[in-house]
Amino acid sequence: MSDRKFALAVAATGTALLAMTIGAPTASAGVSQLSVLPGLSFGLSTDYGTGCTHQLLARLSVGIDPVSFYDNGSLLAVVTPTDGIATFEWVPSSTGAHSLAAIQNGVGRGIDVSVGRGYRFGESCVITGG
Template sequence: MSDRKFIITVAALGAAMLATALGAPTATAGVSQMTVKPNLSVGSATNYGTGCTHQLLARLSVGIIPVAFYDNGELLAVVAPTDGVAMYNWVPSYTGAHTMTAVQDGIASSANVSVGRGFRFGESCVVTGG
């Protein structure tokens, strides 16, 4: 092998090894959207009530890393996602302002809700105040 071919071969192998070491770009995990669904709760000022079940829904950029749900900074649960979505049924225990946050791999998204007093009627809830 000539010196020129040897240098080209070594350069090509070096470039291939560097590309393998760096790999393809990876997707960053994180919550792309956080939603608080009122479910079957209704009220005049807010649809979120104490004692009522509401669904926290986090849409994710990576669907395999667990998601932590928080209420005003207090950990509620860590949930394994399914099909790029993590869900948690939340029952507020006190009235007032709540910042609901979902965090995946350090990336967070939040939603603010006002919670009134809930009165359950079967699966539905009537909310006063808020």
């Protein structure tokens, strides 16, 4: 094979690989699951309380795009995920019903929780009401 033919073959192969990479469809990014972890909080009616720290955990189908967390429609934070998971430390400021959501590229999941009044004791939190 002449040098010219070899160079053309290499260029054609490189162009084809570039086209496949750029033109390849990307997977649909989105939140596949949203959980609220109560941590060291507990109560009779609910495990979520005002002033207590709870972790919102979003499992993602694609772990590189930012995730937006919402509480009753208000933006809480935009988080960059790590290893397909995005987390946010949520401290409710009001009692009652809370609709939480995590959204990535327009695809999200939601969860409803009831929040009572929290009383901190060191790292733990005791919840009344809810």
